Amino acid sequence: MPSFYSSPGTPNHSPSITTEDVTWEIKRKGHFPQDIVFSLRTPTSMKAGEQAYIQYDLDKSNAEMALDFGLVESRPDRGVYTLMLDVPKSDPFYGDKVGILESEGLKGTEYFGIVLGQALSPDMLPYLRVVALGGTDALLLEESILRNSIWGHLKLPVS
Numbered sequence: 001m002p003s004f005y006s007s008p009g010t011p012n013h014s015p016s017i018t019t020e021d022v023t024w025e026i027k028r029k030g031h032f033p034q035d036i037v038f039s040l041r042t043p044t045s046m047k048a049g050e051q052a053y054i055q056y057d058l059d060k061s062n063a064e065m066a067l068d069f070g071l072v073e074s075r076p077d078r079g080v081y082t083l084m085l086d087v088p089k090s091d092p093f094y095g096d097k098v099g100i101l102e103s104e105g106l107k108g109t110e111y112f113g114i115v116l117g118q119a120l121s122p123d124m125l126p127y128l129r130v131v132a133l134g135g136t137d138a139l140l141l142e143e144s145i146l147r148n149s150i151w152g153h154l155k156l157p158v159s
Contacts, residue, residue, distance in 0.1 A: 011040060014053035015073045019043050081114045085124070087131055096141040097130050104151050126154035 021043045028034040042052045056065070061080040062072040072078070086109035087097045098108045104123065112124045130150075133141060140150050 011052040011054045013056045017055040020055050079116045083112045085110055093138050093141050129154045
């Protein structure tokens, strides 16, 4: 059952709280002078004077939690880090590279999730290789015969 929080201090984050159902309001109390009263309803039961806990944000990754709130959790679903890769618009082969990516269902800018203990996306390494192609290797982008099979080649291990 939710509790009314009336003790001084700031409510803290608790990973054991799995709801963001928090109610708060600011009211004026008294006549002259008026006091400003902040009230918070926490989603857990508590006794008078105890620390209040809330859930800061269920949808943020540990990277976002660290940046926004200065904390991380040990929950596996929070351990996602996002890597953004893109083909720079200034790349002389921008059109060819984006064309290859689009033929594989990808865009010129992609976001790849990296999770501890899980395999990387199978598209991340070939995507990065497309972005890095240049110089004499750019021939792979221009030849129509090679262009149709380039994605398969970019997935292969390189020593």
